Amino acid sequence: MKVKFVNSILRKKLLLLPVILSIIAVTACTSKEASAPSLKILIPRDSPTALGISGAGNCPVLVEVTNFQLVDKPGKPNVAGEGHIHYFLDVDPPTDPGKAAVTAAGTYAATTDTVYWWPDIGKGPHTFWVQLVNNDHTPLNPPVITKSSVTAGLWDG
Structure with a gap:
C-alpha cells in the first residue's frame, strides 16, 4: 500500500514539473523585460492644446527615467545601464547606432537632469523629444525615445 501511495505522489509531482518550469520561464522573461530602460514625458503632456504653455518664457520638459x-x-x-538624457525641440532625434545623437545647436540639450527648460519656444506647434543615450552620446540599442507634441500660446489672453 505504501508503494502505491508513494508512486501516486511521485506521479503528481512529475505532472506538476512542466507547469512549474513554465512559470519559472515566464517569470524570468518578465523580469528581464522589466529591467529594460524606459522613459516617459510627464510635462508637457501630448496635447494639441497644452494649457499653460504660452510660448514666451521658459517651457519645462519633465521626464521619468526607470532602469537607467x-x-x-x-x-x-560606455557602461551598460548608465548614461544621460538628450532633449530635442522640433527635430527628430538621431538613432543611428554608433553615431552621436546630436543635432544643430539650439535644438538639443544633453544633461543628467530629469527636467529641462527650453527658452522662449514661441507660439505654435512644437514637438519635444527625449532620448536616453550612452556616455559617448550614442543612442541605446534599441533606442529609448519618447515625444510630446503640443501647441503653445493657444490660450493667451
Missing part, C-alpha cells in the same frame, strides 16, 4: 542610471560622464567609456 543617470551619470555625468560625457566622453567616458
Whole structure:
C-alpha cells in the first residue's frame, strides 16, 4: 500500500514539473523585460492644446527615467545601464547606432537632469523629444525615445 501511495505522489509531482518550469520561464522573461530602460514625458503632456504653455518664457520638459542610471560622464567609456538624457525641440532625434545623437545647436540639450527648460519656444506647434543615450552620446540599442507634441500660446489672453 505504501508503494502505491508513494508512486501516486511521485506521479503528481512529475505532472506538476512542466507547469512549474513554465512559470519559472515566464517569470524570468518578465523580469528581464522589466529591467529594460524606459522613459516617459510627464510635462508637457501630448496635447494639441497644452494649457499653460504660452510660448514666451521658459517651457519645462519633465521626464521619468526607470532602469537607467543617470551619470555625468560625457566622453567616458560606455557602461551598460548608465548614461544621460538628450532633449530635442522640433527635430527628430538621431538613432543611428554608433553615431552621436546630436543635432544643430539650439535644438538639443544633453544633461543628467530629469527636467529641462527650453527658452522662449514661441507660439505654435512644437514637438519635444527625449532620448536616453550612452556616455559617448550614442543612442541605446534599441533606442529609448519618447515625444510630446503640443501647441503653445493657444490660450493667451
